[in-house]
Amino acid sequence: xxxxxxxxxxxxxxxxxxxxxxxxxxxxxxxxxxxxxxxxxxxxxxxxxxxxxxxxxxxxxxxxxxxxxxxxxxxxxxxxxxxxxxxxxxxxxxxxxxxxxxxxxxxxxxxxxxxxxxxxxxxxxxxxxxxxxxxxxxxxxxxxxxxxxxxxxxxxxxxxxxxxxxxxxxxxxxxxxxxxxxxxxxxxxxxxxxxxxxxxxxxxxxxxxxxxxxxxxxxxxxxxxxx
Numbered sequence: 063x064x065x066x067x068x069x070x071x072x073x074x075x076x077x078x079x080x081x082x083x084x085x086x087x088x089x090x091x092x093x094x095x096x097x098x099x100x101x102x103x104x105x106x107x108x109x110x111x112x113x114x115x116x117x118x119x120x121x122x123x124x125x126x127x128x129x130x131x132x133x134x135x136x137x138x139x140x141x142x143x144x145x146x147x148x149x150x151x152x153x154x155x156x157x158x159x160x161x162x163x164x165x166x167x168x169x170x171x172x173x174x175x176x177x178x179x180x181x182x183x184x185x186x187x188x189x190x191x192x193x194x195x196x197x198x199x200x201x202x203x204x205x206x207x208x209x210x211x212x213x214x215x216x217x218x219x220x221x222x223x224x225x226x227x228x229x230x231x232x233x234x235x236x237x238x239x240x241x242x243x244x245x246x247x248x249x250x251x252x253x254x255x256x257x258x259x260x261x262x263x264x265x266x267x268x269x270x271x272x273x274x275x276x277x278x279x280x281x282x283x284x285x286x287x288x289x
Contacts, residue, residue, distance in 0.1 A: 063289060065091070065190035069199035071258065072212030074162075074246045075219035077269060077277070078194040081212070083142050084278050085285065086192040094185050096195035096202075097165075098145040099132055099178050101156035104168040106130050106147060113164050124173045132181070159227060159234050162242055166249035169196070175255055196250055199261040208288050209264035210281060218270045219243050 068085060070078050079095050086093035103123075107113040112123045134143035135151075144153040155161065168174055175197075182202045186193060193202065199209035220240035227234050250258040260266060265284055269277045 065188075066207035066288065067186055067189055067203050067205075068192045068208045068210070068285065069203045069206035069261075069264075070192065070194035070210045070212060071196055071199050071261070071264065072194075072210070073214070073219065073258070074250070075223040075243055076212035076214050077222070077274070078212050080274065081210075081277060081281060082192045082194040084274075085281065087141065088282065089192075089285075090190075092185070092191045093142060094134070094182065094191060094193040095143075095145070096178065096182055096193060096198065098134075098153075098156060099181070100169045100174070100195075101161050101165050102132055102145050102147045102152055103127075103130060103174055103178070104161050104165045105152055105156050107168055108161070108164065113168065115163075118164075118167055120171055123168070124171065127173060127177055132178075154230075157230070159232060159239065159242065162246070166246045166253075170249065170253045170255065172255045179256075196258045197256040199264050200259060201256045204261070208285055209261050210284070211260040211264040211266045213266060213268045214270040216240065216243055216247065 070082050072078050079097065082093050082095070085091070104113070107123050110126070112119045131148050133146040135146055136143045144151055145156060146152065179202055182193065185191065186203060195202070199206055217240065220236060220243045223243065224234065224236045224239045227239065267277065267281060
């Protein structure tokens with residue numbers, strides 16, 4: 063069976079990564095979490111005092127981009143690849159609400175996007191890849207055979223994110239999580255460089271009322287029809 067490229071775009075906290083992992087495991091494809099890449103760059107900026115609630119030193123971050131080495135390393139116990147920043151596993155740190163609060167700002171920087179899009183294109187050259195993010199079907203893989211656009215109501219996404227964070231032991235409030243979701247939506251859809259938009263040939267999946275199993279079955283039917 064021929065291998066294809068599957069691009070999954072959509073709003074934050076719509077379960078893109080979970081779905082992408084399910085698809086990759088089912089098809090035996092490689093999975094690339096582009097959001098983790100942007101989060102890792104954001105963590106680097108935070109660790110080096112380049113971004114906080116008062117200031118964002120974009121020019122210094124751009125200057126220091128050559129210092130950033132990103133790698134995915136497969137964890138057989140988890141069944142998926144984890145994000146490494148300069149040789150250190152940062153999978154847990156990059157999922158924090160603090161990183162979420164700055165990642166859309168960092169992702170707005172054209173030089174950051176150019177660096178990561180170049181890496182993402184290289185990762186998908188051999189096909190047989192499932193990649194999720196904000197501009198995969200429009201910028202990274204405009205010729206992907208399957209393009210999905212994930213959406214859900216903001217309150218539903220905030221509740222899912224809140225549950226995820228509290229399960230990990232993070233002390234957060236629902237209102238703060240909802241505010242972060244809405245803020246990221248605004249930044250992602252209004253930025254000048256590669257804003258979040260639904261590709262003309264993408265299939266939209268609103269999972270506000272779907273279980274993970276229902277969503278997976280629906281999407282796999284779409285993929286099987288393409289294959």
